[in-house]
Amino acid sequence: MKGKVVLITGASRGIGSETAFLFAQEGANVIVNYRSREDKAKEVLNGMAPGDHTMIKADMADPQALNHMVEKVIRKYKKVDVLVNNAGIFVPHPIDEVDFDTWQKAWKNTLEVNLIGIANLSYLVAQHMIRNKSGRIINVSSRGAFRGEPECIAYGASKGGLNSLSQSMAKALGKYNISVTAVAPGFVETEMAIPTLESDKGDFIKNESPMGRVASPVEVAHTIIFLAKEESKFLTGGIVDINGASFLRM
Numbered sequence: 001m002k003g004k005v006v007l008i009t010g011a012s013r014g015i016g017s018e019t020a021f022l023f024a025q026e027g028a029n030v031i032v033n034y035r036s037r038e039d040k041a042k043e044v045l046n047g048m049a050p051g052d053h054t055m056i057k058a059d060m061a062d063p064q065a066l067n068h069m070v071e072k073v074i075r076k077y078k079k080v081d082v083l084v085n086n087a088g089i090f091v092p093h094p095i096d097e098v099d100f101d102t103w104q105k106a107w108k109n110t111l112e113v114n115l116i117g118i119a120n121l122s123y124l125v126a127q128h129m130i131r132n133k134s135g136r137i138i139n140v141s142s143r144g145a146f147r148g149e150p151e152c153i154a155y156g157a158s159k160g161g162l163n164s165l166s167q168s169m170a171k172a173l174g175k176y177n178i179s180v181t182a183v184a185p186g187f188v189e190t191e192m193a194i195p196t197l198e199s200d201k202g203d204f205i206k207n208e209s210p211m212g213r214v215a216s217p218v219e220v221a222h223t224i225i226f227l228a229k230e231e232s233k234f235l236t237g238g239i240v241d242i243n244g245a246s247f248l249r250m
Contacts, residue, residue, distance in 0.1 A: 001228065002027030005077040007069075007125065009033040009060060010087030012040035014190035015140060018221040019084055024048035026225065031073055033087065035059050052077075060087050060117030061109070070124040079132055082228045083125045085118045086140045088158075090192065094151045107154045114158035119165055122180075126173060135178040136228045139166045140220075143186040143243045159184075163239050170237035179236035181227045186243030187214040209244030 006023045010016040012034040020030050021044070030048060032055040034041035041055045054076065058069040073080055093106035122137055129135030142149075142159040149156030163182055170180040187193055187205050197205060197214065206213050220242055226232055227240070241249070 001225075004028040004081040004228075005031070005073070005079055006082040006084065006228070007031040007033065007073060007080050008084040008086055009058075009121065010035070011055075012037045012044055014192065015185070015188060015217045015220045015224075016084070016086040017044045018217040019086065019224050020044055021048055022218070022221045022225050023082075023228075024051050024053065027051070028082070029053060029077060031056055031077075033058055033069065035087070060121070061112040063117075063120050066117065066121045067124055070121070070128075074128060080125050080128055080135065082136045082138070083122065084138050084140070084224055084228075085121065085162075087117070088114045088140065088155075090152055090155050092151050093154065095153060106152075110154035110158050111161075114155065115161045115165065118162060122165075122169060126169070126178065129178050130173070130176045133177050135173075135176075137166075137169065137173075137178065137180045138224050138227050139180070139182040140224075141166070141182040141184040141239060143184055143241070143247050145184060146249050147247045166239065167237050174236055177233075179227075179233050181232075181235055181237070182239045183220060183223050183227070184239050184241050184243070185215055185220050186246045188220060189214050189216055208246035211244045213244065215242055215244060 006028045008016050008020050011020045011032040020032055023030050029052040032041050032044050045055050056069045058065040091106045093103055139162050141162050144156040145159035145163050166180050166182040223242055
């Protein structure tokens with residue numbers, strides 16, 4: 001990864017920050033994208049191994065902000081070697097509890113960030129990868145795309161769409177030596193998930209895996225690093241499950 005330029009969305013915490021740390025350790029120049037948590041993004045930037053790193057604020061739901069971010073990256077680094085689409089939102093909206101207005105807002109906001117925003121950013125970055133005839137796009141999906149998300153239906157649908165997006169883009173971009181893959185974690189011990197894991201549901205969630213636990217963010221990050229390397233290029237179109245055998249698909 002030495003000298004590679006890596007753009008990671010939602011990199012101010014959780015899987016994104018651990019991925020940033022690992023890429024920096026591998027010698028990459030890392031762009032830490034964040035939406036609102038500038039203090040956390042600065043902590044990540046300051047905690048990475050030495051390199052030509054930077055942080056850029058951009059909302060995944062704002063196409064113009066994404067365009068400006070990519071323009072800044074290209075001006076500074078002249079290329080993007082790896083795009084990690086990690087940013088996402090999880091908005092509960094149980095169909096038997098919420099009103100129609102809440103239902104519509106949850107769908108609109110979730111799809112704008114988790115699917116349309118990723119499609120837009122991938123398009124913008126892919127234009128430069130196509131010219132360079134090289135690149136990796138790695139999307140962070142979810143186990144929920146396969147087993148369903150009954151209290152957050154839009155989230156499960158967005159991740160199912162993301163898997164399809166990943167595979168379609170792998171078909172479209174392979175001729176330019178660009179591989180597109182996805183990782184599909186189950187529960188991960190992130191700041192967002194800890195309240196649930198510490199609730200009365202926690203033991204049940206952990207015991208869904210025969211290992212009796214959930215994934216750590218760094219375990220997901222290591223898989224992302226592997227998918228970014230030259231040796232994994234022929235995995236393009238693949239979706240890698242990281243759920244500790246808590247859900248097995250045929």
